[in-house]
Amino acid sequence: MKIDILSLFPEMFEGFLKTSIISRAIQNGVVTVEIHDFREYAVNKHKKVDDYPYGGGQGMVLQCQPVIDCLKAIWTEDSLTILMCPTGQQFKQTTATELSNCSHLILICGHYEGYDERIRDYCDMEISIGDYVLTGGELGSMVISDAVIRLLDGAIAEESHQDDSFSNGLLEFPQYTRPPVYDGKSVPEVLLSGHHENIRRWRLYQSLKKTWERRPDLLENRILNKEEAVLLEKIKNNVDL
Numbered sequence: 354m355k356i357d358i359l360s361l362f363p364e365m366f367e368g369f370l371k372t373s374i375i376s377r378a379i380q381n382g383v384v385t386v387e388i389h390d391f392r393e394y395a396v397n398k399h400k401k402v403d404d405y406p407y408g409g410g411q412g413m414v415l416q417c418q419p420v421i422d423c424l425k426a427i428w429t430e431d432s433l434t435i436l437m438c439p440t441g442q443q444f445k446q447t448t449a450t451e452l453s454n455c456s457h458l459i460l461i462c463g464h465y466e467g468y469d470e471r472i473r474d475y476c477d478m479e480i481s482i483g484d485y486v487l488t489g490g491e492l493g494s495m496v497i498s499d500a501v502i503r504l505l506d507g508a509i510a511e512e513s514h515q516d517d518s519f520s521n522g523l524l525e526f527p528q529y530t531r532p533p534v535y536d537g538k539s540v541p542e543v544l545l546s547g548h549h550e551n552i553r554r555w556r557l558y559q560s561l562k563k564t565w566e567r568r569p570d571l572l573e574n575r576i577l578n579k580e581e582a583v584l585l586e587k588i589k590n591n592v593d594l
Contacts, residue, residue: 354455354505355385357427358494359420360462361402363388365491375499378508386498391423403465412466420461420472427459434459434476435497436468437490441479444493448480449500460497462490522575524568526559555594557581562588 358366366388369375378384392400396418403413424434433455442448452458461476473479482493502508529540543555561584564571577585587594 354383354453354458354502355387356458356460356498356501357387357389358460358462358498359389359391359423360489360491360494361390361392361464362462362489362491363390366495369495369499374503374509378502378505381507383505383507384502389423389427391419394422394426395419396422406466410466414466415463415468415472417469417471420468421475424459424461424475429457431455432457432459433478434461436461436473436476436479437463437481437493437497438468438479439481439484439486441481443484444480444482444497444500446500449497449504452497452501453504458498458501460490460494462494464489521560522571523560524563524571526556526563554580554584558584558588558594561585565589 360366366386370379370386370388375386379386392402395402395416401416402419403415406412406414428434433452435458437460461472480493480497482496487493527541529544533540533545541555543551546552557580561572561581565585565588572585584594
């Protein structure tokens with residue numbers, strides 16, 4: 354996969370691209386990530402990329418010319434162009450999975466008060482990472498890139514993300530490691546039993562319980578299988594396994 358990110362602040366990505374899973378994925382050829390400073394495409398003398406909004410109002414608006422010219426320079430027929438925008442569709446794990454099947458992503462990071470509306474005509478989708486406003490789209494583009502890259506073949510072992518929260522529509526079950534007892538707190542006995550079926554059932558129960566308690570909205574449209582329905586009924590009635 355190739356990811357191109359359009360930003361006025363390429364230096365923000367230096368640590369992100371050189372750390373942990375992202376760095377290894379790049380080094381191993383799983384993904385190529387390139388940052389483009391679209392200020393370099395500005396045609397005016399002072400490389401200005403923003404201006405006052407027509408009709409008046411507060412703040413400055415990103416001009417369409419530098420962004421669109423930069424976009425045209427890297428766009429191909431395989432490109433999926435994404436505008437980072439607080440009014441876009443909310444980013445979810447399902448979105449990350451869909452994007453991981455693309456061969457080329459282009460992420461446009463906004464700044465200032467907003468975009469010239471004509472920029473939207475060159476984008477395939479608009480994405481928001483949450484109901485809040487950031488100074489720019491750079492952090493959001495890192496969130497999307499991270500979520501997508503870790504799903505690519507060769508980035509991490511597939512089983513490492515199969516049980517992640519939201520990967521199956523539920524929150525992840527509790528995890529433990531050594532020591533088995535610390536400060537009087539013990540690891541659940543079932544996890545030390547070596548009984549794989551009991552462990553699987555316990556984990557499913559815990560995932561359903563955590564989802565029911567913290568994110569019941571995730572269960573509203575979920576079609577439960579027979580086992581999940583039985584376990585959820587136990588949870589609602591405060592019945593342990």
